[in-house]
Amino acid sequence: MTMYPLRLNGMKPSRPSRSYIKLIKHIALSTLWVGCAWLAVPSAKAQVLDEIIGNEPMLRVDTPLPARADYTTSVPPFARPEALFPRGFGMTDWLRKRGIAFLLDNTNEFAGAITPPTKSYPNSQHFARYKQGASNAGQYAASVNVNWEQLIGLRGFSTHSIIVGRYGTTANRMFGDWLNHASEDYGGGGNVVVHLVMAYGEETLFGGRLSIAAGRMSEMSDFQNSPLFCNFQNGSICGRPKAATDSSFTSGYPAAVWGGRIRGRPSRFLYMELGLYAGENGIYKNEQHRTGFKFNGGNINGFRLPYEMGWEPIFGKNHPGHYKIGGVLMTAPNPDNYYDVNGQPYALTHRRADLHHDGYGAWFMADQHLLNHYKDSKRGITALWGFLYNDKRIALREWEAYGGVIDRGLIRSRPFDTLGISFTYEKIAPGVQATETMMLDNAQYNRLPNHATGVQRHAAVLEVNYAIHVYRGVIFQPLMEYFFRPNGQGNLRDAALLGFKSHVEIF
Structure with a gap:
């Protein structure tokens, strides 16, 4: 395929920031910010960010069977994280004795840019008026898990439900990025109370x-997915690596569809699972799923069939790991990112993009606890890494790679504080790059796909944070985020942000 030179109505785009000195300054500033916040908080013990309500299903995936040979439980026990009101004034204790587990939490995420955005051009049709600003986003969430065997004798049967309310906005769009949210708890919640x-x-x-x-x-x-991902705030990894939901038909928290899955464990440390999920059009849009209570199947136009196999070994003196590989097939119609229905570039022909009913994706994900601090197996260093690949005909992100380190309890007196570092890299599909290049070369186009203001090629996000356990059920996490090539574009300045994430487990 032919690639065209980038032009913006004769204007020379600004060069991306490549100054390592600036990056070092931002990291130093964020380290000072983290340190000052840490010094202000007394020592405490208990909960970590793995245990938020949104992670409940993932925790059930990533927990191997107990070592006891006489393990015969019908319904696996429900999670009970440390909480601000651990007994719920007697209410939660009363419910759990009857097989009902109720949790309520709040997560809040703040981020503010400390670098100026790319300057807008008064006569440009492509650049918005970006600004240097801050944003706040968050959610409250409640879950109800019911053990019906304990309640009325239905052996092995349980039900699980989660509701949320979300609020606020995200700062990344202020400097032109639409690929990765600076605050993951933004969007998808319908802007409703429940x-x-x-x-x-x-x-x-x-x-x-x-x-x-x-x-x-x-x-x-x-x-x-993994419960470790939301030890970070940015949307390139928190929730799930962003390439996992590159298709609008992929249901990711807080969106849901009609679906089902079967998971088997042939051995203690090995699982295999297969799923079938409806491809529902518009699951992230208010007109279809604003409240999440739209149950009819009128907008189902295909299916997704994921498969995953996981190995969960425990090495040496209690060093657990999780290694998973999987893939997905998709029949829901996805538009080609380059060709029209006649096999020609739609950016040149102006015809409708071709549709594919045979999309696919694949992934490998891993995390491994590497060492213990102070001979305590609940503390220490865990590494996580992975690679996700999408069908490049229909994807925005052809692939994504991520890596990170989580160091829990580095300081002897603070066993549940957590230092986190993550880095993600996203490669934009070649068809997207070629289409946007053609559109920029064609004066008839006033707007590019994906909210782009230049050719999208690749992007990366770095995050450094320190989660402070403040009090029973309360976590405060100062952080720094650095966006390389926002929105995947070389004509947008890199952006550095300081912020914090807080989590309060109420019940």
Whole structure:
């Protein structure tokens, strides 16, 4: 395919920031910010960010069977993270004795740019008037898990439901980035008081070795995910690596579709799972799923069939790891990012893009606890890394690679504080690059796809944070984010942000 030179109505685009000195200054400033916040907080013990409500389904995926040979439980126990009001004034204790687990939490995320954005051009049709600013976004979430065996005797049967309310906005769009949110808790919640995320039933058989679930489900809560991801705030990794939901038909928290999955454990440390999820058009748009309570199938136009196999070894003196590989096939119609229905570049012919009903994706993900601090297996260093690949005919991101380190309890007196560093890299599909180049060369186009103001090629996001355990059920996490090539564009300045994430487990 032919690639065209980049032109913006004769204007020379600004060069991307390549100054390592500036980056070092931003990291130093963020380190000072983290240090000052840490010094202001007394020592405490307990909960970590792995245990937020949105991670409940993932925790059930990533927990191997107990070592005891006599393990015969019908419904695996529900999570009970440390909370501000651990007994719920007696309410949560009363409910749990009857098989009902109720959790309520709040997550808030703030981010503010400390670098100026790319200057807008008064006569340009492509650049918005970007600004240097800050934003705040968050959500409150509640979950209800019911053990129906304990409640009325239905052996092995349980139900799981989560509702959220989201608020605020995200700072990345202020400097032109639409690929990765600076605050992950933005969007998808419908801007309503109550948004239904998921509601499904699960049957557990053979002492936990077989699990069958169906209902309103989020595919990304069971596949290509990890409870470690939201130890970070930026949307390139928190929630799930962004390439996982590159298709608008992929259901990721807080969106759900009709679906089901079967998970089997042939051995203690090995699982295999297969799912079938509806491809529902508009699951992230208010007109279709504003409240999440739209249950009819009128907008279903295909399906997604994910498969995943995971190995969960424990090496040496309690060094757990999780290694998973999987893939997905998709029949929902996705437009080609380069060709029209006649096999020609639609940027030149102005015809409708070709549709594909045979999309696919694949992934490998891993995390490994490497060493313990002070001979405590609950503390230490964990590394995580992975690679996701999408069908480049229909994807925006052809692939994404990520890596990170989570160091928990480095300081002896603060066993549950967590230092985190993550880096993600996203490669934009070649068809997207070629289409945008042609459109920029063609004066008839006033707007590019994907909110682009230049050719999208590749992007990266770095995050450094320190999660401080403030009090029982309360976490405060100062952080720095650095966006390389915002929106995947070389004509936008790099952006550095300082902010914080807070999490309060109420019940």
